Amino acid sequence: MKKNWLTLHGDTFLWLKGNTGLVYNSANKTKILFSLSDKIQKICHQLLDINNLYTIELTNEIINDEEVNRWINLLIGIQAGYLSLNIEFDKRPVSLNPILKVQDNRKYYEEQHNLGFKGKIIETLHELTFYINGSEYGDDEYFKQAIYPLKSSQILDGSKIQTFIKNSRNLFLSNINLVGNLFLYSDFERLIKNISDFSVQLTIHILIKDFLNNERKIKDTEWPIHTHFNVLVDTVFDISCLQNISFPFSVTIFVFSENDFTQFSSMFDTFLLDQNIRFIPLYNRENRPFFELNIFTEKEELDIIDLSKNEIFMRQAFNTENFGKLTVMSDGNVYANVNAPSLGTIDDSPYSIVYKEFTNGQSWFKLREQSPCDICIYQWLCPSPSNYEIILDRPNLCHVKN
Ligand code: SF4
Incomplete structure (x- = not known):
């Protein structure tokens, strides 16, 4: 029986934190930030299920839902994924979720x-x-x-x-x-x-x-x-x-x-x-005000960050300053x-x-695994924790509100 499939490319990262989702295409360095409604959240969780190979089945009804349709078009617009319509299960496209596979060193x-x-x-x-x-x-x-x-x-x-x-x-x-x-x-x-x-x-x-x-x-x-x-x-x-x-x-x-x-x-x-x-x-x-004004990251700066897949993997694996x-x-x-x-x-x-x-x-x-970075959608786009955080006695160096 033929079905519709939504697939994310292997260079696309999908992160979910609280009510927010972020899709980042590391191949062309574009991203979309979105609110997680129940429908979108369900789709995202299915995509993140490793057994689904970054591909999920979508009914005509779901694809035609206004909110889901708009979201899929945004994904396609940044070349983060694609739809395959009327394809049999064994011919469906598959992809690999970019998960860092490192031995437990x-x-x-x-x-x-x-x-x-x-x-x-x-x-x-x-x-x-x-x-x-x-x-x-x-x-x-x-x-x-x-x-x-x-x-x-x-x-x-x-x-x-x-x-x-x-x-x-x-x-x-x-x-x-x-x-x-x-x-x-x-x-x-x-x-x-x-x-x-x-x-x-x-x-x-x-x-x-x-x-x-x-x-x-x-x-x-x-x-x-x-x-x-x-x-x-x-x-x-x-x-x-x-x-x-x-x-x-x-x-x-x-x-x-x-x-x-x-x-x-x-x-x-x-x-x-x-x-x-x-x-x-x-x-x-x-000179704390100087740091707060000039060194702390603003959300707008994170929105234009452009990292390769390997650069993100490095931030997930070790501290890039110290390692x-x-x-x-x-x-x-x-x-x-x-x-x-x-x-x-x-x-x-x-x-x-x-x-x-x-x-x-x-x-x-x-790594950025401590609060509030662990609940922040930018967790793996932000630079590794630095000495400034230690000296300023803060867990993060930004003005981003989570
Ligand atoms: S420093 Fe932490 S809280 Fe601030 S934007 Fe980066 S990950 Fe989020």
Whole structure:
């Protein structure tokens, strides 16, 4: 007997939360947001039943229902699905609901570990950050939001840094960051040389005042290839010092207010070099209104978000900010995120630290699963939870009302 079928494409996500539904076509980045009436809700639940292969039968009566018909036309309009009329059951189209099918990594690695296999868990590690020492211009709070040198006088031992990198080595370890005042580090040239032997991208993060105080030394040193400076700007300075630099560098500008943003933007207006410049807002306990006005997401911004299917899967599987990264602070403690408890010290094996994060950690797999995000229709379109939420003591960074 011939029937009518409604099918959603495999690139189409269908999410339901409370009385709201969202259809997102990740192939052409279009979406429709709708209220869930009883009729639409029933259709959506049937579509989400994995046994139905994203295809459900619809009677003529249902298809001709004004509300359902309008909804189906909206779906077809964004190419999220299609109708097949008068088709026999065994010839009906089928599709696959885009569900992330990942092995339960935590459980899998625990079993492997218990069997004595270290497996490939270390290959998840792709970035290491070492706070090698402090700077007189540093700050002991801002590092919780972004890479920012400490004031601390503690110093990380160079041979321990080297051993930790050596034991972390894997095909995917591609970035090493050094944070602090490199030029106060005894025999910094040897440290750089030893790290460059690992053939990874090395980035030296240094505050602008430390950079200016060591300008001559920086320009006279022969930096190994794959070495890059990231100059951290938190004050107005004469940018001519950044002209005619012969090695790769980028600039990170910290802003605390709209005024900072305007001031730094105009300062870099005349900066003609094609360098990578980015702005990072920092919370100083006094600028909450600046964050609420400029950093918190508005519903309108989420309505124009365009993510691929894989980008959504990543947000559903792990924290895209934290995953694969470890930070070693100048006291030797190691963190998957500096706002979470330490996982060990630089003297421990990176494998044991990564294993601990995989099985009991709080950072690499921190998803938008807490209230109110767990009941929000934008749950998997929003970026992973960040350090700003922790510092601002909020579970979300938006003005969206659920
Ligand atoms: S931060 Fe949470 S509550 Fe806000 S829009 Fe994103 S998912 Fe929804």
